[in-house]
Amino acid sequence: MTKAIYRREHVIFLQELKRMRDESGMTQVQCSTALGRPQSFMSDVERGVRRLDMVQLRDLCQVLGSDLVSFTKSFEHALSHENEQV
Template identity: 80%
Template sequence: MTKAIYRREHDIFLQVLKRMRIESEMTQAQCSAALSRPQSFMSDVERGVRRLDTVQLRDLCVVLGTDLISFSKAYEKALRDGE
């Protein structure tokens, strides 16, 4: 099995994360600050350099004004649509 970071699904995951951040009208710096992390944290996440565990993903969703279920639905839709 190919490592997740090299799969199309991972690219789409990152695209959905970035889109949700932009739609929430937050900069990387604002989002990182809300998570008590340096600005480079969100940059690394969006570039795929840093991976999130489930708890971190949930925290990020809360900061972005959504929840893990809504994020998962958006991610699944993006996968189906082939974004």
């Protein structure tokens, strides 16, 4: 099995994270600050340099005014939409 970071699904995951942050109206700096992390944190996450565990993803969703279930549904929807276009 190919490592997740090299799969198309990972690219879509990162796109969904960025979309969620953009829709929240928060900058990367604001988001990182709200999480108690350095300024570069969100940049590294969105570029795929830093990976999130489930707890960190949940914290991020809450900071962005969402929840883990909603993010997962959005991610799955984006994946199915991607598969329809192929």
